[in-house]
Amino acid sequence: MTSSVSPQPLPAGEPRWLDAEEQKAWRAWLYSAQLLQDRLDRDLTQRTGISHAYYEILVALSETPERMMRMSELADRCLSSRSRLSHAVSRLEERGWVRRQVCAEDGRGQLAVLTEEGFAALEGAAPVHVEGVRRELFDQLSPEQIENMRDFGETLLRHLDPNSLR
Template identity: 55%
Template sequence: MTTRWLTPEEQRAWRAYLAASTLLEDALDRQLQQEAGMPHLYYAVLAVLSDAPDRRMRMTDLAEHAKITRSRLTYVVTRLEKDGAIRRENCQWDKRGSIAALTDEGLALLERLAPGHVEAVRKAVFDHLTPEQVGQFEEICSAIAAAIEGEGAQENAPDDLPWRRRSCSSGQ
């Protein structure tokens, strides 16, 4: 099979994406570390739970929404549980699974952090885009995510999406 090298335009776009995504994640991590002593991923997990019905979600579903491995989610939830932001509950319909529930304290923390986080996102991303570019940005990011998730869902394709990896413990 012949390698399909990136064109000069694709190479520039790829390098721009790498720089932007790395710098963006760093900026969001720094803002949340300064404000709450937590990385961006922890905030994202709290935000996903805040949108879930009854602020509860099965751990495997939460890992999929957060786009992380189940073992990484277990680590995040354990830390947030120690801080009182999340509570783990047994899953009544599946004894092997567990539920992550956002506590009132976790919701209050999220509500306290949200204005600063939104300002950091706006400052890093949306203040630099036109309304047309915002739509293009959504379309591009959605297309990339759908393509990667679609590859993992195809029959006979490696099931290598983070939340489906088998290298984690099964009790989630």
């Protein structure tokens, strides 16, 4: 958290406070999202030694034909800042799961490449991950609720990040 406060213009007039029903809806979403992410991350980390953040990086790389990707593209794909991704890839390099390679077409660029060891680690973690998502999310919801979840997510994504609905 930076401490520099730059007060930007807020809409004038009384704040549009949430009423009791809106509060409940907001809290239900916030708490469920935090608890679910926390539970899945904890479960995956404890069982496989791979945090959800690292898992996402490995998945992204594994889904490309050559199992490699430009650093910036990988950062976007993982909703990560470049700095954060750079640190994370360094740590994955130490584990021998990813290596860096200068990009042939652009001398400024780097490619993150998934190693065989990295792919094996991902193969080990994937069943644990999918089982967690099933157990904590899909198994708890009706088909209609799942459809609503998707509709809700896609609506928000259109607003938050128009480029992310690939």
